[in-house]
Amino acid sequence: MSLLSADTETVLKGHGIPVRPHVLLHGCPEALDAVRALTGEDAASTADTAAEVVSGVRAHRVVAVVAGAELAGPLIRALNAENLTVSVIAVRQGDEGSSSAQLRAQGVMDLVTEVSAAALEPLLRRGLDFAALLTLELAHRCESRRLMNRELELLGQPPESMSDDLSVFQPPPLPVGPLSVYNLDEASEAFETAYIDRVQQLCASAREAAVHLGVSSATLSRRLRREGSPSDN
Amino acid sequence: MTTKNVRRTFRLAVVDRAGLAAEFESISREKSWPVDVLSCSSALEIVGDSGPGPLGGLVVSVGASGPFLTDLLRWTESTASQRVPTLVLGAGRPEDEAAARMVLGREHVKWLDPEPAREALSEWLAVALEVHEVRAFRSDHDGIAQAMREARMQLFHGFIQNYAPPEGPPVGPPLPTTTQEIQPLREARSQFERAHIQAAVREWGSLKDASAALGISYTSLWRRLR
Numbered sequence: 001m002s003l004l005s006a007d008t009e010t011v012l013k014g015h016g017i018p019v020r021p022h023v024l025l026h027g028c029p030e031a032l033d034a035v036r037a038l039t040g041e042d043a044a045s046t047a048d049t050a051a052e053v054v055s056g057v058r059a060h061r062v063v064a065v066v067a068g069a070e071l072a073g074p075l076i077r078a079l080n081a082e083n084l085t086v087s088v089i090a091v092r093q094g095d096e097g098s099s100s101a102q103l104r105a106q107g108v109m110d111l112v113t114e115v116s117a118a119a120l121e122p123l124l125r126r127g128l129d130f131a132a133l134l135t136l137e138l139a140h141r142c143e144s145r146r147l148m149n150r151e152l153e154l155l156g157q158p159p160e161s162m163s164d165d166l167s168v169f170q171p172p173p174l175p176v177g178p179l180s181v182y183n184l185d186e187a188s189e190a191f192e193t194a195y196i197d198r199v200q201q202l203c204a205s206a207r208e209a210a211v212h213l214g215v216s217s218a219t220l221s222r223r224l225r226r227e228g229s230p231s232d233n
Numbered sequence: 234m235t236t237k238n239v240r241r242t243f244r245l246a247v248v249d250r251a252g253l254a255a256e257f258e259s260i261s262r263e264k265s266w267p268v269d270v271l272s273c274s275s276a277l278e279i280v281g282d283s284g285p286g287p288l289g290g291l292v293v294s295v296g297a298s299g300p301f302l303t304d305l306l307r308w309t310e311s312t313a314s315q316r317v318p319t320l321v322l323g324a325g326r327p328e329d330e331a332a333a334r335m336v337l338g339r340e341h342v343k344w345l346d347p348e349p350a351r352e353a354l355s356e357w358l359a360v361a362l363e364v365h366e367v368r369a370f371r372s373d374h375d376g377i378a379q380a381m382r383e384a385r386m387q388l389f390h391g392f393i394q395n396y397a398p399p400e401g402p403p404v405g406p407p408l409p410t411t412t413q414e415i416q417p418l419r420e421a422r423s424q425f426e427r428a429h430i431q432a433a434v435r436e437w438g439s440l441k442d443a444s445a446a447l448g449i450s451y452t453s454l455w456r457r458l459r
Contacts, residue, residue: 007397015404016427018420058413087389109389122394129395130385137381139404144374146405151367154360155318156340171425174405174432176370177363178266182433182446184426191405191425192418198408199415214417 003038003125004062008132012062017135021128022060026053026075027068028091030115035066037117038124050078057086061135064127066091066120069098069111076107085134087127091115146173154179170194193227196220241369243289243362246271246279248305249297253322257292260355266362276301280308290361291317295332296324302332306339315368316341318361320354323347370402377401403431430457 002009003021012019023035023044035044047053053075057063067075069092076088087109092098100111109127112119150173171194175182181190196213203209210220245268247254254272261268271285276298279285293305302321309317318341323329325347336344343357377399384396406424409415416424430447437443444454 005395005397007395011398011400014400016424017406018424055413058411110391126388126391126394130388133381133385133388133396133398136398136401137378137385138407140374140378140381140401142407143402143404144371144378147367147371147374151364151371154364154367155316156343170408171405173367173370174403174428175436176432177366178264178359179363180436182436182448184429184433184447184449187429188422188426191429192422195408195418195421202409202412202415208412212412212415212417214419 003121003128004132005125005129008129008136011136012132015136015139017061017139019062019132020060021062021064021131022056023124023128024053024056024060024063024065025067026050026065027071028066028115030093031066031091031120034115034117034120035124038121050075054078054082054084057084058082062128062131064089064124064131066124068092069103072103072108073098073106080107087130089120089123089127142170143173146170147176149173196223241365242267242269243365244269244271244285244287245290245292245358245361246273246285246288247292248273248276248279249292249294249322250274251294251296253292253294256351256354257358260351260358264355264359266358268358268362276305280304284308288317289365290358291319292322293319294322294324295329296326298332303335306335306342309341310339318357318364319343320345320357320361322349373402374404403428403435405429426457430454434458 004019009019021039021043023039025032025035025044025046029046032044032046045056047056053065057065057079063086065075065086065088067088067090069090072088072090079086088107090103090108090111092111092113093115103111110123112123149170171191172181172187175187181187196209199209199213200206203212206220206224207217210217213220243266245257247257247270254270257268258270261270273279274297279291280301291305291309293302295302298305306319309319320343321332321336323332323344323346333344336342345353381398384393384398387393388396405428406421430443433443433447434440437446440454441451444451447454
C-alpha cells in the first residue's frame, strides 16, 4: 500500500521522479511495528541520533520523520540548522511532557498519543504528501532557474559563473523554443557533464565521485579526459 | 502524456517606413512562427500614452525613429527583469554612428547594418521568440511552485488533508547539493531523458515529429516513454 496520494504519485511518476516514500523513526522504537505495517519492511528505518536523521532525510526525497516527543524539539533544530524541511510527527504516550501546542510551536507537524497504524496513517499520508510537494516545488524552481540562465545567455548577458553558490551551476533547461537543442544525445551529454561537475564539487576525490555515480573510476577518468576537466590532472 | 505546447502569441512591433514589417511577416509565415506583427510608422506609437502594451520584440530602423531612438531603447528596458529584445537597423547615413553608440552596453539590443540579409533577420527573430517562450515557461514553473508551496503549508497545518498537484510542464532533475542526494548517473540521466522527451513531444505535437527532432527512432521514443 502506498501512503502517497494517488494524484501526487501520478505527477511524480510523470516527471520521472522516483517514488519511494520512506519513514525515519527517532527515539520511538515502540512505533516501528505500526509504521512498518503501513509502509512495508524496507520503507521504514530507525535513526539513533539527530545526525543520522539529517543524513536519512537527505538520502530520501519523499520522507517523513516520527520522533519521540521529548526529542522532537532538538531534532527540528538540528534539521533547521541544515536547512532541511521535513514533516516531523511526535509520539507521546501518556499525559506528561510538552503539550500539542508547544510541540507545534517548535515545528512539529502533529502529535499522536496512541501508537497504532490507524492513528499514524493519516499523519504519515499528510507528511509524505508534504515531502512530495516539496520535491515537485524544488524541481519547478530549479527548472525556472535554468530558464533564467538561458534567457540571460540569449540576451547576451552570460549568467554569473564565478559564484560559489551551487544553484548557479545548472545544466541547460529543457528545450522550449526554435533555437533549443532537441537532439537527445547532445542534451543528455550536456546534462551528464553538469551532473558530474556537481558531483565532483561535492566529493573529495574522483574515486569517491565514481562510487556515488555508480560508475567505475576508469570510466569516470575517461569521461573527464574527454571533456578536458582540470580536476583530471 | 504531455500535450502540444500552445504557443503564446508573440507580438512584434516594427518601427519603419519601408517594407520591414512585411519582411518579418513573410519570415514568420515561412517558419510557421505565430508572430503578430504590428507595423508602426513613428516611435510615438510605441512610447506614447496609447502604446502597444506588452511586446515580445521590437524592431527599429534608425531612419524611422529619428531623434526618438533613445526613448525607444529606454522603453524596452523599463522593466529590468523583462527587457524587450530589440533590433536596431542602421540607415546608412551619418546618424548611424550616434545610434550605434546608444546600442552599446544594452545587451538586449542588437545592431544590424542597413539592408540586412533575410537570414540575419530570421536569426534575430528566432532568439526573440526563444526568449518569449523561456519567459512564458518560467512564469508557468514559478506559478506551479508557488501553488505547491501554499498547498504543502496547508497540508502541514492540517487545513487540508490532500491535494492534487497540477502536472505542469516537464522538469529536469534537480542537481544534488550534498553527497547523500547523489543519484547513480544512470538514474539521473534516465530521469532527464524522460523529461527531455516530454518537452520535445510538447513542442512538436506528435511522436513522429518529436522523434525526428530528438534524433531517435519512433520505436525507441515509444519504448522510452513507456
